[in-house]
Amino acid sequence: MKYFSLQTLNKYGAFLALGLLVLLPITLVLLRAFMPEGSFEGLAPLAVLGEPYYREVLWNSLLLGGGVVIGASLLAAPLAFLMARTDLKRHRWLDVLIMVPFMTPPYIGSMGWILAMQPNGYIEQLLPFMSSVTPLFFTYYGMVLVMSLHLFPFIYIIMRNTLSNIGGRLEEAGSVHGGKFFYRM
Incomplete structure (x- = not known):
């Protein structure tokens, strides 16, 4: 046994x-x-899902998801490149700082954004000239921006690790075959 x-x-x-x-x-x-x-x-x-109301909800959700993926990628890609290919990679505290949105619970983050950007919110109280910008927060583009800022650390970590793992031999092989790439700065 x-x-x-x-x-x-x-x-x-x-x-x-x-x-x-x-x-x-x-x-x-x-x-x-x-x-x-x-x-x-x-x-x-x-x-x-065939009913018009739910079809519209599904379409808006897919549009928002696509916008967030594009927005988070546009934020993460240059940052990942800088952290993987330049001398900034020795400043590990930047990685911790970038991970703060990732560690913040979404409920707390959303409440903070709402309190800051609502009419007569914190931003308008501190910076009255921003009163024309704060209504834009509650639009499609505002939601994409906030969700992208919250989710870009996921994409950043993946891109940075991928760029860090690409060795010099692969870059040299790419240049031999006509590829253009950025040299390590």
């Missing part, structure tokens, strides 16, 4: 907890969506 080690028991316990705490609730929600009255109704729950 084989005895289980403590590590093996911990591993199985973790999988069991994962199944009970994550997979079971998700399964129950999906079952409830496709079987609201206890009987399977096919793809009837997906028919809701």
Whole structure:
């Protein structure tokens, strides 16, 4: 008879907890969506997406998501390049500073932005000439900006690590084959 080690028991316990705490609730929600009255109704729950209101909500959500990806990438790419290819990489405290939006809970961040940018909010009280800019915060572009500022550390970390791992040999091979690249500064 084989005895289980403590590590093996911990591993199985973790999988069991994962199944009970994550997979079971998700399964129950999906079952409830496709079987609201206890009987399977096919793809009837997906028919809701055919209604004009929900189609518009879905389209706006996809537009917002695309805008945030583009905005966060535009913020992260130059910063990742500078931190991977210049002498700034020795200043590790900048990485910690960049990760602050990542470590801030979204609820706290959104409340801070709302309190700062609402009519007669903190920005207008401190800088009255900004009263013409603060209404723009509550538009599509304002939401894209705020969400991009909150999510760009994800893309930054991935891009910086990728650029740091590209060795000199790959850059030389690229230049031999006609590619243009930036030399290390």
